[in-house]
Amino acid sequence: MFFEGFFGKLVSYIPLIVILMLIASLLESVLILPAHMSAKNKILDSKKEDVAGHWFHRIEKKYENFLMKVLSFRVWILGFLIFLLGTSAYLYKTQMKFVMFPREESKEVFIKIKADKSFLRYETAKAIEPLEMMFVKDKDNVVAVRSSIGLSRRGSEARENEASILVELIPANNRPTPLDVLLKNWEEKSKGIEGLESVRFLRGRWGHSSGSAVEIQVQENDDKNRDAVVKFIESKLKEDKDLTDVEVEKPLLKNEYMIQLNQKELSRLNVNSSAVTTTLRSFVEGSILYDINKGNEEVTVKLSVPDKNKSDLEELLKLKVKNSTGQLIYLKNVVSINNIKKPVSIQRSDFKRSTMIYANPVKGSKVTPLQIAERLEENVFPEIINKFPTSVLKFKGEIEDSRESQGQFQSSIMLVFILIFMILMVVFNSAFKPILVLSVVPFGLVGVVITLFTHGMTVYGFFAAIGALGMIGVVINDAIVMVDKLDKAKEKAGRLTYQNISQVASTRLRPILVTTLTTVVGVLPTAYGIAGYDSMLAEMMLVMGWGLVFGTIITLIYIPIIYTISFKKS
Numbered sequence: 001m002f003f004e005g006f007f008g009k010l011v012s013y014i015p016l017i018v019i020l021m022l023i024a025s026l027l028e029s030v031l032i033l034p035a036h037m038s039a040k041n042k043i044l045d046s047k048k049e050d051v052a053g054h055w056f057h058r059i060e061k062k063y064e065n066f067l068m069k070v071l072s073f074r075v076w077i078l079g080f081l082i083f084l085l086g087t088s089a090y091l092y093k094t095q096m097k098f099v100m101f102p103r104e105e106s107k108e109v110f111i112k113i114k115a116d117k118s119f120l121r122y123e124t125a126k127a128i129e130p131l132e133m134m135f136v137k138d139k140d141n142v143v144a145v146r147s148s149i150g151l152s153r154r155g156s157e158a159r160e161n162e163a164s165i166l167v168e169l170i171p172a173n174n175r176p177t178p179l180d181v182l183l184k185n186w187e188e189k190s191k192g193i194e195g196l197e198s199v200r201f202l203r204g205r206w207g208h209s210s211g212s213a214v215e216i217q218v219q220e221n222d223d224k225n226r227d228a229v230v231k232f233i234e235s236k237l238k239e240d241k242d243l244t245d246v247e248v249e250k251p252l253l254k255n256e257y258m259i260q261l262n263q264k265e266l267s268r269l270n271v272n273s274s275a276v277t278t279t280l281r282s283f284v285e286g287s288i289l290y291d292i293n294k295g296n297e298e299v300t301v302k303l304s305v306p307d308k309n310k311s312d313l314e315e316l317l318k319l320k321v322k323n324s325t326g327q328l329i330y331l332k333n334v335v336s337i338n339n340i341k342k343p344v345s346i347q348r349s350d351f352k353r354s355t356m357i358y359a360n361p362v363k364g365s366k367v368t369p370l371q372i373a374e375r376l377e378e379n380v381f382p383e384i385i386n387k388f389p390t391s392v393l394k395f396k397g398e399i400e401d402s403r404e405s406q407g408q409f410q411s412s413i414m415l416v417f418i419l420i421f422m423i424l425m426v427v428f429n430s431a432f433k434p435i436l437v438l439s440v441v442p443f444g445l446v447g448v449v450i451t452l453f454t455h456g457m458t459v460y461g462f463f464a465a466i467g468a469l470g471m472i473g474v475v476i477n478d479a480i481v482m483v484d485k486l487d488k489a490k491e492k493a494g495r496l497t498y499q500n501i502s503q504v505a506s507t508r509l510r511p512i513l514v515t516t517l518t519t520v521v522g523v524l525p526t527a528y529g530i531a532g533y534d535s536m537l538a539e540m541m542l543v544m545g546w547g548l549v550f551g552t553i554i555t556l557i558y559i560p561i562i563y564t565i566s567f568k569k570s
Helices: 007-011 013-038 055-072 076-093 121-127 128-138 179-192 223-239 265-269 273-284 311-315 369-379 382-387 396-429 432-438 439-455 462-495 498-507 509-527 534-569
Strands: 108-115 143-149 160-168 196-203 214-221 241-249 251-260 288-292 295-302 320-323 328-330 335-343 352-361 392-396
Touching: 007 013, 013 121, 013 462, 055 076, 055 509, 055 534, 076 439, 108 121, 108 179, 108 241, 108 335, 121 143, 121 160, 128 143, 128 179, 143 396, 179 196, 214 223, 214 369, 214 396, 223 352, 223 382, 251 273, 273 288, 273 328, 273 382, 288 396, 311 335, 320 462, 328 498, 352 369, 369 382, 369 396, 392 396, 396 462, 396 498, 432 462, 432 534, 439 462, 439 534, 462 509, 462 534, 498 534, 509 534
Parallel strands: none
Antiparallel strands: 108 160, 108 196, 143 160, 214 352, 214 392, 241 352, 251 335, 288 295, 320 328
């Protein structure tokens, strides 16, 4: 609930729904369940169930005997669990990689097109029609197609021979063709279309309209320095074998005519500079001569030049300017015109001029955008800052969001531990027992690491971390059930033996397993795409389900062991 930014809005409904369901469950168990249990009917009025003969009692007895043996070797088993924890931590640190949405089956394809350089926007629109029809006719895979002509990534004006097409796809589990096959077929069909110089297909990356995994923003007010920095970064990105589709967002350039006054000629010919500027303004915009009253209406009389005469610079230079003696001097005798190219628009960020550079990891590359960012920060950025200290380099898009979310995950985990610790400290009236309960969490996270590895998912994403957070809550519930029962038994008996601890723990086997299994059964169908698949939710449910299974097994062994070490009296 405390996640900020765009992705915070995305996941804010998850805890809200869970909290509402838990509140409803609490009210049901406190107010409605007792009424059901007290109702007089044949089932509840029947004789007391023969607990010893119940089929689950045999499972509890086996667990009790197993726990007796485990407690005899508690130090060795605890050592093994700690070793398992250390190994998992090492694997996570060295092998696990974070990518915001690593297994998302993209729902959009972004196509960048460059037509013949001489094409105007109407000719470009005509040239891309075969591409548009190719997508429109593929009704088994495509929902909608949207084309943009002459627009850049950030919506500013672009070259008229450039276009982009956004193709919205049918969800992966409802379309017959996988995205990789679709892209391969479309790329083959797009080759050789008349009038198109290049056609590039990009997977839509969730939450980012640029379509690129790596986005670097260069901020520098000095145009020459900024261009030098951009060219240097561009060359380094192109040298990187793990990157492709390197692109610099360049603004559209237009011709601009700079009119400069020749001061020597102005003095020699006795021409006032204000007369030159007034003449130019009148030629381009017209000049107001006077106003006349026409009844109750005031009419302005304006002197202007026909538009057809404004399209030729030679016409402008033929203008005559009156000097101080009343003579008419040709404008071309007192001014010079320089033709330069300037950008149509200037992109700024934080009041500094900026340029964007884009790139994508090569298909099949095991390097993540975050690793690419770290590589650039270590090997490329320091050299740039030394040469151009006024330049500011920033990662935007997925890299920025990934880093922000990682920091928020760490803050969330700390907040989870602090809040749960405070609640448990009040419930148990002890500072040590909450630590005992919370100590099971790292072992639950071991299950997350093992789950990801066994499923070949060394790259985890945003929703996997959300699933891990949810799993922590259920594992702690299991630990509370066990510790609370052991505490009550200890208060009643005054001392606990191995047999006492094993017997008490076995009575909690049923509620712990029921809590775990009902949750696991609820989430695993989504994890494996039974009756529908969603790549983001599947990752979250997979981590939550199998992490909970592993965490519960550890809880059933670890809590009795640690309780024995902490509280058993000889």
